Amino acid sequence: MQTLGEVLEQTRKRNPQGIAIELNEERLTYEQLSMRVKRVAQRLQSYGLTSHDIVALLLQNTPASIIGFLALAWSGIGTIPLDPNIPPSELQTIKQQIPFVALMGERNNLNHIEQIAASRQFIDIASILANDKTQFSETEELGPTSDARSTFLYHFTSGSTGAPKAALHSQGNLVNGGALYQQTYQITSTDTLFIPIPLYHSFGMIGGFVTALLSGARVILNKRFVPSQIVNTIAQQQVSLLFATPMIYDLVARCALRETPDLKTLRYCLSSGSALSTETIEKFQARFGKPIYSVYGCTEVGIIASRWNSAHNWPLQALGRPLQGNCIRIVDEDGIDQPANTRGMLLVQTPAMFSGYYQHPEATWNVFSDNWYITGDIAYVDEQGFLYLVGRKDTFINVGGKKVNPTEVEGVLQAHPKVREAIVFGQNAGSAGEYVQAVLVLREPATTDEIAAFCRQRLATYKVPSHIQVVDEFAKTSLGKIRRSYYSNNAETPEDMKHSLVGHQIRR
Structure with missing residues (x-):
């Protein structure tokens, strides 16, 4: 296993004048990137920070933030990558969970947390780069002081289906995850990777940046999204x-x-x-x-499966195939492997697997089975090895003893021409189990009658939503994922909705 610092040095020696990062008019070669990472790493070490410490990094899509990230990795300092627009209250909650000793970022871009940015616990990357002109000769180069197997990254899950938890990753995990992308998509130093998504998410960080670092490729960043x-x-x-x-x-x-x-x-x-x-x-x-090409994976284990060659005749509904180096199993509730085309729980092993959740031993125990990660997804594999996702086990709805897959119902709802987006979940119906509730974002006004009739033509009666709520827009994560847990925890009850359904009008 390798550290990110070792990968950076290998790439620098192999491709020193190659462009590493580009944002508007700012360009850094791999030689320049390496020099600046060492400069910041030396300053961090002069502050007394060691591999026993944890720093929260407000990770923007900028060269300075990438330098800060690599400097922390170089020094082996535990790192929590965070949204630079995180509210102060949420930052405080994270600090209560993980006692980080300092916050790191770019002060000029953090107006919403001025008090924190002005505190003695704040490390301004831009200021270090502007004021420290340390140079390193070949004979006195600052070497990486990190370990590829030790915990480095405290990476919070998205929280779209529950409370966010910090998945623990070593630097070796991150490098292995990037290598999967590099090998699958045959990425080399001649490639240019464009990453208009947040680097604090694993897809941008590992799929995009770490892959480029391994390959010596050029990374294009942008700070504002304009289609x-x-x-x-x-x-x-x-x-x-x-x-x-x-x-x-x-x-x-x-x-x-x-x-x-x-x-x-x-x-x-x-x-x-x-x-x-x-x-x-x-x-x-x-x-x-x-x-x-859809990439199927998660924060805990990285990329699992994808499509990667347009010449292949990929089935439309398939996620793709597991990447080389990944292993998957489809098992029943007793852990017995299932034959092709039989639905079951998806278990995976990847070279990028995390070691567990920070201070959540029970949650960690629940997602591992003999070193296999339990994804929580229901899936099947066909005779050609293509992987198909059916839904999540923990979101299946128990309607009078019959199981309803929310993904199936959502697909039908979203096929209605007046529905733009839909989520479906179960709500407690007492002794009857659960009832099906839907929350919709509409393209144009609709009535419950027409939505329900549309569903009844395509679904068994027990699968048709009993209650429908309409919102103007869904609350989403920064990657555009709907915050499902918010709606299932705050859904209107039938009592709330009974007056709104008079005249068959859907409640907004």
């Missing part, structure tokens, strides 16, 4: 791999352009963070002539 600029950047910068979310692909597919540029250099459009709709795939490919 038309995404397209123009791909064309102008000759981007070969795009890392984005379904929400970004959907907005790009529908954005206004004076003319559609030629994206001939774009080899792969990779998508992760939430489910990718068939509508978005078709619109994007019709407009730009490029397929979108």
Whole structure:
């Protein structure tokens, strides 16, 4: 296993003048990146920070933030990557969970937490880079002081289906995770990777940046999301791999352009963070002539499966195949392996697997079975080895003893022309078990009668939502994933809704 510092040095020696990071007019070669990482690492060590400490990093999509991240890795200092726009109250909650000794970021970009940024516990990366001009000769180079197997990253899960927990990763995990992307998509130093998604999420950090670091590739960053600029950047910068979310692909597919540029250099459009709709795939490919490849994975174990070659005849509904080096099993409730085309619980092993959740021993115990990670997803594999996702075990709804898969119901609801987005979950119905509740975002006004009739034509009666609530927009994570737990915990009850359904109008 290797540390990120060792990977950086190998790449620097192999490709010193290659462009590592580019943001607008700011460009850093791998030689310059290495020098600045050492400079910040030396300053961190002069502050007395060691591998026994933990620092919270407000990780922006900027060269300075990447330098700070690599400097922490170089020094072996535990790191919590966080959204730079995190509210102070949420930051305080995290500090109560994980007692970090300092907050690190770029002071000029943190106006919403001025008091924290002005405190003695704040480390300003930009200030270190501006004021410290330390140079290192070949004979006195500062070497990495980290360990590839020790806990380095405290990476919070998205919290879309429950309370966020910090998944523990070593630097070796991160390097192994990047290597999976590098090998699967054949990424080299000639590639340019565009990452218009947050680097504090694993898809941007590992799939995008760590992969580029391993390959000696160029990374293009952007701080503001404008759909038309995404397209123009791909064309102008000759981007070969795009890392984005379904929400970004959907907005790009529908954005206004004076003319559609030629994206001939774009080899792969990779998508992760939430489910990718068939509508978005078709619109994007019709407009730009490029397929979108879904990446299936999670914070705990990294990338699990994907599609990676347009020449293959991939089944439309399949996630793809497990990547080389990954292992999967489909098991029943007794842990017995299931044959092809039989649904069961998906268990995985990857070279990027985490070691557990920070101070959550019970949650850790519940997701491991003989060194296999229990994803919580229900899936099956066909005879050709293609993986299909059915839904999540913990979200199945028990309606009078019959199981309802929310994913199936959501698919039907979203097929209605007046429905833009839908989520479905179970609500307690006492001795009857649960009832099916749906929350919708509409394209245009609709009534319960027409939505229910549409569902009854396509679903068994017990699967049709008993109660429907409409909201203007869904609350989502920064990757565009719907915060399901918020709606299931705060859903309107039948008593709340009974007056709103008079006249068959859906409640907003």
